[in-house]
Every structure is written in structure tokens, then in C-alpha cells.
Amino acid sequence: MKKVLFVCLGNICRSPLAEGIFKKLIEEAGLQNQISVDSAGTSSYHIGELPDYRTCQVAEKNGIILTHRARQVRKEDFLEFDYILAADKSNLQHLQNLQKQVLNGKAKVCLIRDWEGKNLEVPDPYYGTMRDFEDGYALLEKSLKSFLDHLLKTIHQEQESLRA
Numbered sequence: 001m002k003k004v005l006f007v008c009l010g011n012i013c014r015s016p017l018a019e020g021i022f023k024k025l026i027e028e029a030g031l032q033n034q035i036s037v038d039s040a041g042t043s044s045y046h047i048g049e050l051p052d053y054r055t056c057q058v059a060e061k062n063g064i065i066l067t068h069r070a071r072q073v074r075k076e077d078f079l080e081f082d083y084i085l086a087a088d089k090s091n092l093q094h095l096q097n098l099q100k101q102v103l104n105g106k107a108k109v110c111l112i113r114d115w116e117g118k119n120l121e122v123p124d125p126y127y128g129t130m131r132d133f134e135d136g137y138a139l140l141e142k143s144l145k146s147f148l149d150h151l152l153k154t155i156h157q158e159q160e161s162l163r164a
Contacts, residue, residue, distance in 0.1 A: 002035045002151060005077055006112065007095060008087040011041030011070035014122050014136060015087060016051040018112060020064040021137070022144050029148070034155060039068055040077065042094040046070040052126065054133045062137060073098065078105030085112040085147070088121040113139070115146035 006018035019039040026035050050056070051066045059066045077084060078099050084107045086092035095109050113120035122139050125132035 001033070002083070002155060003081045004035065004037050004151075005073075005081040005084045005107075006037070006039040006087070007042060007073055007084060007091055008039075008122075009041055009043050009091060009124065010046040010126075011039055011068075011072070012046045012049060012052045013055050013124065013126050013133070014112075014140070015039035015041065016066050016068045016070070017055050017059060017137060018085070018087070018122075018140050018144060019068060020059050020066050021062075021140050022148070024062075024064055025144055025148050029152075031152075035151065038081075040071050040073040042073055042091050044072045047072055054125070054130055057130070058133045058137045062141075075102050078102040078107045078109075081107045083107060083151075084109045085114075086110070087112055088124065089119065112147070113143045115150050116143055 004022065006015040008014035016039050019037050022037050026032055047070055049070045051068060056066050073095065075098065079102065084095055086095055092109065092111055099105050099109055111120065112122055122136055125136045
């Protein structure tokens with residue numbers, strides 16, 4: 001089972017939306033038994049809270065119900081997850097610094113949009129308009145489809161090497 005963690009600052013906008021979108025993509029592909037997903041924040045601002053109401057509205061408009069409660073990234077995540085994907089460079093730097101404190105951490109830490117090109121970020125919509133949340137959804141959906149393609153190739157290659 002591949003495990004993926006999406007990370008933003010507070011875990012109430014971008015990362016829970018990425019989690020919801022990716023779960024939907026996984027279910028549509030029938031891969032629930034091969035990939036698991038979670039989300040977290042680098043800060044402790046919103047621990048225990050539901051996602052921002054605007055995030056929930058955009059998700060619901062696209063057939064996704066978000067029930068995730070915000071949590072903060074912990075060192076154990078680098079041992080448990082195969083991929084930890086950050087929404088932006090600031091959170092990526094925070095994750096990379098935290099990862100240095102974890103011996104034998106297996107997680108590949110990178111940006112959510114790395115499968116579209118290097119250094120592309122998902123802008124934080126928190127202080128923006130509803131349009132910013134909708135644009136974020138579109139960016140995430142496109143990026144996560146590319147990431148799922150990458151993940152499927154990785155799973156297939158691992159299965160092939162086990163057969164060899």
C-alpha cells in the first residue's frame with residue numbers, strides 16, 4: 001500500500017482539498033486498496049478544526065465531502081508515508097528541515113505540483129475570494145491526476161520487479 005500525505009500551512013484549505021480530490025480519483029480508479037491518503041499542516045493554528053467553509057463549498061460543488069480534522073505534521077509521518085507533498089515552497093522547506101531530524105525516514109518530500117514542472121506552487125486562497133478557492137481546486141485536480149499517473153507507474157514497476 002502506498003501512503004500519501006498532503007501538507008499546507010494550517011490544514012484547512014489546500015491540503016484537505018488535495019486529500020479529498022485524491023481520494024475521489026483513487027476511488028474512481030478502483031485503487032482504494034492500494035493507496036491511502038491523509039493531510040496535515042506545518043502549523044498548529046487549526047488543530048482539530050474542519051476545513052475552511054469555502055474549501056468545503058468548492059469540494060461539495062465537485063462531489064466531495066470533506067470531514068478531515070486538521071492536524072499538525074509529526075516526525076512519524078516521515079516513517080509512515082511514502083510521499084509527503086507540500087502545497088508551496090515555504091511548507092516544503094519546513095518539511096525538509098523536519099525530515100532531517102528523522103532517521104530512516106522513507107518519505108519522498110516534494111511539491112504537489114512537481115509532476116507538472118519544477119517549483120510550481122498551489123497559492124494559499126485563505127485571504128482571497130471564492131474564485132481563489134475554485135482556482136485552487138482546478139490546479140490541484142490537474143496536478144493530482146499527473147501525480148496519480150506517476151504513482152501508478154511506480155506501483156506497476158514495483159509489481160514487475162517482484163515477479164522477476
